Amino acid sequence: MRLRLAVLSILALSILVACALPAPSAPANPLVMLGARLFRERRLSGNGAQACVDCHQPALAFTDGRPTALGSTGEVGVRNSPSLLNVGILPVLGWARPDLTSLEAQAIVPLFGTHPVEMGAAGAEQSILDRLRADPTYPQQFAAAFPNDPKPLHWEQIISALAAYERTLVSGTSPYDRWLARDTTALSAAAQRGLRLFQEVGCTACHSGPLLTNSSYHNVGLYNLDGRGAYPTGQAGLYEVTGQARDMGRFRVPSLRNVARTAPYYHDGSAATLSDVLDVYAAGGRGTGVNSPVKSPALAPITFTPQDRADLLAFFAALSDELLPP
Numbered sequence: 001m002r003l004r005l006a007v008l009s010i011l012a013l014s015i016l017v018a019c020a021l022p023a024p025s026a027p028a029n030p031l032v033m034l035g036a037r038l039f040r041e042r043r044l045s046g047n048g049a050q051a052c053v054d055c056h057q058p059a060l061a062f063t064d065g066r067p068t069a070l071g072s073t074g075e076v077g078v079r080n081s082p083s084l085l086n087v088g089i090l091p092v093l094g095w096a097r098p099d100l101t102s103l104e105a106q107a108i109v110p111l112f113g114t115h116p117v118e119m120g121a122a123g124a125e126q127s128i129l130d131r132l133r134a135d136p137t138y139p140q141q142f143a144a145a146f147p148n149d150p151k152p153l154h155w156e157q158i159i160s161a162l163a164a165y166e167r168t169l170v171s172g173t174s175p176y177d178r179w180l181a182r183d184t185t186a187l188s189a190a191a192q193r194g195l196r197l198f199q200e201v202g203c204t205a206c207h208s209g210p211l212l213t214n215s216s217y218h219n220v221g222l223y224n225l226d227g228r229g230a231y232p233t234g235q236a237g238l239y240e241v242t243g244q245a246r247d248m249g250r251f252r253v254p255s256l257r258n259v260a261r262t263a264p265y266y267h268d269g270s271a272a273t274l275s276d277v278l279d280v281y282a283a284g285g286r287g288t289g290v291n292s293p294v295k296s297p298a299l300a301p302i303t304f305t306p307q308d309r310a311d312l313l314a315f316f317a318a319l320s321d322e323l324l325p326p
C-alpha cells in the first residue's frame with residue numbers, strides 16, 4: 001500500500017515536473033467564484049450586451065471562433081481572440097502588447113478600451129457599479145470575497161476577482177501531457193512522428209516550453225505590401241508600439257495548447273485551418289510575405305510530404321485537453 005502510494009506520488013511529481021504547469025487550483029474560494037460570475041456578466045458592459053465569456057467561450061478553449069473579435073456595440077476588432085487557458089503563467093499578454101504583464105492590467109483593455117470598443121464600459125463606470133450594487137446577491141458576494149475592504153463594491157475589486165478566476169483556468173490534461181509524464185501509449189504513432197518533426201524542423205525555436213510558446217515576437221511573413229515588409233493598417237504588431245522598422249509584423253508567438261479548437265488562426269484570424277498554417281510554413285511565408293525583408297530568419301521554406309502534414313496535424317490534435325474548465 002505504502003509502496004503504491006510512493007509510486008503514485010513519484011508519478012504525480014513527474015507529471016508536474018514534465019509539463020511544468022501550476023498544480024490544479026484550490027477549490028473555488030469566494031473570490032474565484034465571484035470572478036467566474038463576473039466573467040459571464042453582461043451587465044459589466046456599457047450597453048449590457050456582452051460579457052468576457054462571449055469572446056472567450058469555454059467550449060472553444062476560451063476563444064470565439066471568429067477571425068477577429070466583435071465588440072458589444074458591433075465594432076469589429078482587428079485581433080483574433082486568444083485562448084485564456086493557462087493565461088496565468090504567460091509572462092506577457094496580448095498579440096503585441098509588451099506593456100501588459102498582469103491580468104489586472106489586461107482586463108482594463110476589454111472593459112474600457114475604445115480602439116476598438118469591446119465591452120464599452122468607458123463612460124458607463126458609475127452606472128455599471130450601480131447595476132451590480134442593485135443586484136440582490138452581488139453586494140454580499142463582494143463582501144465575502146473582500147472581507148477586509150469596507151468600501152462598497154468597486155472596480156478594483158471587479159478586476160481582482162476576474163484575474164483570480166482567470167488564474168484558475170489551468171489545463172494540462174491532453175494526450176501530450178500524459179506522454180510527457182512517460183505514458184508511452186498516450187500518443188499515436190502519427191502524433192509521435194509529428195512531435196519529432198515539430199522539433200526537427202525548428203518549430204520549437206519559438207513554440208517551446210509547457211505552453212509551446214517562448215513569448216517572443218516574430219514576423220512569420222504573412223504580408224509584405226510594399227516590398228519592405230509592410231503589414232495592413234492596424235496590423236503592424238510590435239511596430240505599433242516601438243515605431244522601429246524591424247518590428248513590423250512581429251506578433252507574440254501563440255501557445256499551441258488546444259490549437260485544434262482555436263480556429264481561425266494568426267493575430268488576424270486570416271488562416272482558416274491548421275492545414276493553411278502549414279502551407280505558410282512550407283512556403284516560408286504567404287504570398288509576397290515569403291520575400292519580406294523583416295520576416296524572421298528562422299522561417300526558411302520546409303518541404304512537407306503528405307505524411308508529414310498528417311503527422312503534424314495528429315500532433316496538434318494531441319495538444320487538446322480532455323478536460324476543460326467549465
Ligand code: HEC
Nearest residue numbers: 051052055069070071079080081082093094095096110118
Ligand atoms: C469583443 C471580444 C472580447 C471581449 C468581450 C473580451 N475579450 Fe479578451 N481578448 C479579445 C481579443 C481580441 C484579445 C487579443 C487582443 C490583442 O492582443 O490585441 C483578447 C485578449 C485577452 C487576454 C490576453 C490573452 C493572451 O493570450 O495574451 C486576456 C487575459 C483576456 N482577453 C481576458 C478578457 C477578460 C477578463 C474579459 C472581460 C473583462 C475579456 N477578455 C473580454 C477579445 C475579447
Ligand code: HEC
Nearest residue numbers: 202203205206218251252253254265266267277281296298
Ligand atoms: C520564428 C518563430 C516561429 C517559428 C520557428 C514557428 N512559429 Fe508558429 N508562430 C509564430 C508566430 C509569431 C505566430 C503568430 C503569427 C501571427 O499571428 O502573425 C505563429 C503561429 C502559429 C500557429 C497558429 C496559432 C494560432 O493560435 O493562431 C501555428 C499552428 C503554428 N505557429 C505552428 C508552427 C509550426 C508547425 C512551426 C514549425 C513548422 C512553427 N509554428 C514555427 C512563430 C513561430
